[in-house]
Amino acid sequence: MSCRELERLFVAGAPAAQIEAHRRSCPQCEVLARDVERVEGLTRGLVAPVWSPLLRQSLLSIPQMTVGCEGAALLLAERAEGEIRPDDAKRLESHLSRCEGCAEAAGVLDSAKELVAPPTPPWLATRLAAVRPETKKRSKWRMFVSGRAFIAYAYAAALAVMLLGWNPTAVVRSPGFARLGVTASQAVTVARSSVGDRLGALNERAARQIAVWKGHLGGYGRAAVANAIGIVWRPETRRAPSKPRLGREKGGADGTDAYTTAGMPSREPFPARFRV
Amino acid sequence: MTTTDEKDLVARCRKGDEDAWRELVDRFGPKVYAISYHFTLKREDAEELSQEIFLKLFENLHRYDGGFPLVAWVLSVSRNLCIDRYRRRKREKSFRFVSDEAVTSLLKSDDDPASMALKKERTQLLFSALAEIPEDLAEILILRDLNGLAYDEIGKALDLPEGTVKSRLFRARAEVARQIRERHESRGTASALASFAMAAAGVA
Numbered sequence: 221m222s223c224r225e226l227e228r229l230f231v232a233g234a235p236a237a238q239i240e241a242h243r244r245s246c247p248q249c250e251v252l253a254r255d256v257e258r259v260e261g262l263t264r265g266l267v268a269p270v271w272s273p274l275l276r277q278s279l280l281s282i283p284q285m286t287v288g289c290e291g292a293a294l295l296l297a298e299r300a301e302g303e304i305r306p307d308d309a310k311r312l313e314s315h316l317s318r319c320e321g322c323a324e325a326a327g328v329l330d331s332a333k334e335l336v337a338p339p340t341p342p343w344l345a346t347r348l349a350a351v352r353p354e355t356k357k358r359s360k361w362r363m364f365v366s367g368r369a370f371i372a373y374a375y376a377a378a379l380a381v382m383l384l385g386w387n388p389t390a391v392v393r394s395p396g397f398a399r400l401g402v403t404a405s406q407a408v409t410v411a412r413s414s415v416g417d418r419l420g421a422l423n424e425r426a427a428r429q430i431a432v433w434k435g436h437l438g439g440y441g442r443a444a445v446a447n448a449i450g451i452v453w454r455p456e457t458r459r460a461p462s463k464p465r466l467g468r469e470k471g472g473a474d475g476t477d478a479y480t481t482a483g484m485p486s487r488e489p490f491p492a493r494f495r496v
Numbered sequence: 497m498t499t500t501d502e503k504d505l506v507a508r509c510r511k512g513d514e515d516a517w518r519e520l521v522d523r524f525g526p527k528v529y530a531i532s533y534h535f536t537l538k539r540e541d542a543e544e545l546s547q548e549i550f551l552k553l554f555e556n557l558h559r560y561d562g563g564f565p566l567v568a569w570v571l572s573v574s575r576n577l578c579i580d581r582y583r584r585r586k587r588e589k590s591f592r593f594v595s596d597e598a599v600t601s602l603l604k605s606d607d608d609p610a611s612m613a614l615k616k617e618r619t620q621l622l623f624s625a626l627a628e629i630p631e632d633l634a635e636i637l638i639l640r641d642l643n644g645l646a647y648d649e650i651g652k653a654l655d656l657p658e659g660t661v662k663s664r665l666f667r668a669r670a671e672v673a674r675q676i677r678e679r680h681e682s683r684g685t686a687s688a689l690a691s692f693a694m695a696a697a698g699v700a
Contacts, residue, residue, distance in 0.1 A: 231662040255673030256666065262622040263641040265615065269601045271529040275543045279521045279550045283512065288555050290510070315555055 226252055286314040292322045300329050503562035510557045521550065524570045527643065531571075534638045535578040536585065537598040537623060545581055549574045564652050571645065571653035575635065582631060594623040625675035633668035640665050 226249040229239050243250045287295060287308075295312040298304040304312070316323045363369060508516035528549050533542035552573050560569050585591055599619040603612065626634050635654075639645045640661075651658045 227663060227666045230666045231659050233662075252670055252673075255677070256669040259622070259669040259672045259676075260641065262618055262672075263637075265604070266602045266619065266642060267604055268526065268530040268643070269533040269539075269542070271526055271546070272543070275529065275546060276521065276525060278543075278547055279525055280518055282547075282550055282554050283514070283517055286551055286555060288510065288557055290558050318551065319555060 223249060225249060285311065286318075287311045288315075289319060289322055292316070292319065293325070296322070296326055296329055299326075300333065499562050499565060502566035503560070506557050506560045506562075506566070509554070517554075520553075524567070525550075527567075528570065528574050531574050531578060531639070531643055532581075533601070534642050535582045535635075537594060539601070541581070541585075545577060549577050552577065565649065567645075568649050568652035571639070571649060572655075575639075575653055579631065579635065582635075586627075586631075592624055592627045594620045594627075596620075599623065621676055621679075622672065625672040625679070628675045629668060629671040633664055633671055636661060636664045637668040637672065641669075 223246055225242055225246065226239070229242060239253070243253050292312055292315045295304060295308050299309065299312065316326055505516050505520060509520055525546070529542060529546045532545040532549065533539070536542045536545060553570060556573070560566065596616060599616050602619060603615050605612075607615065626637065636650065639650050639653075640647070645653075647658045647661050650656070651661045654661070656664075
């Protein structure tokens, strides 16, 4: 194995004398140096291969065969617009076959063109048909009663009036128009008095009805008060029920509980305080 | 030609100046073809590769900013494509076989037939050994010893420090020598040994 000193000297560009000195002192490097010199001798006598005129011609025609990345960008834009010439298209294709970046750009542009017209999904037509309102058949008379028609009528009437020479202000100045004003004011007066009468009658009826309701309420109130007094001021004595209900009558003359329920335990009489 | 002139030349090429493109082709065409040939060792392949390299150069002219010599830029584009082709060729069975025709175009034809035959054998030996060594070493030897490129040009093209280029070149030569020696020892071919010794004698 070499000590690598020879390689270090070669890389450093050491003078030949220094290299010779090391070769004499290191047998491994001496062998290595001889080998390296032999290889140098193998390459020394070789000549460069001669290129053919045909190759030169071919290299000179390259600008007609392809285009640079800058030119490709312009041609891609022309191709996207559909305005590229056939020979430019060939040059562009040649470039795209070798340039990955431009080929990717071309792919994106082509896919963008496809995005403009996406395929319609089959369900969309059905949905659109479902939500679309039914178109009614328009009547042919509709055009005569539309807003536009009325505007047209107004213009036509105005035109007709002008053509006939009729002045609308003459109507105001005519005696008939004055009478029409008097009649209208009388009609308004009559209508106003009629409405006042009706309102007065309605008011009177309402007052009468309210008085009736007040009387009813007063009567009910008085009756209620009388009943309450009657209940509070009830006499102490109680009369026996007119006929037995669930038990047997044991009527005593002293007025004590003479009524017992059959089969039921007898109850204590009500305390005095609960008696009314 | 200064870097400014080279930048101007490239700018004219980009604008579609045919004269500028012709100048570029004539200036770098022979070198690119030679490098391609050393990597492929076939005339057709080298021509195809040269065309591919110049297509790439033309399409990427806008990338050259004049920051370093044009030859280094041309070299870097060439080297990348050459290495791709070299790796593809390496997978072929015939990769290590170097034909007579492959080396004939690398030799001067004014020698006598006997000397020519010996030189052919030596050159075949060299390229067979080159095929055996790692490609990062082989490419440096091809660029420096076979194409005569400067260390700084190789360094810029391969994006390596100059010291690394020198170191790899030294190891490439040593590796090639080791490959030839091993071949001699395994085959014991007298003629090969003689050719290697003759090469050494030529140097001495």
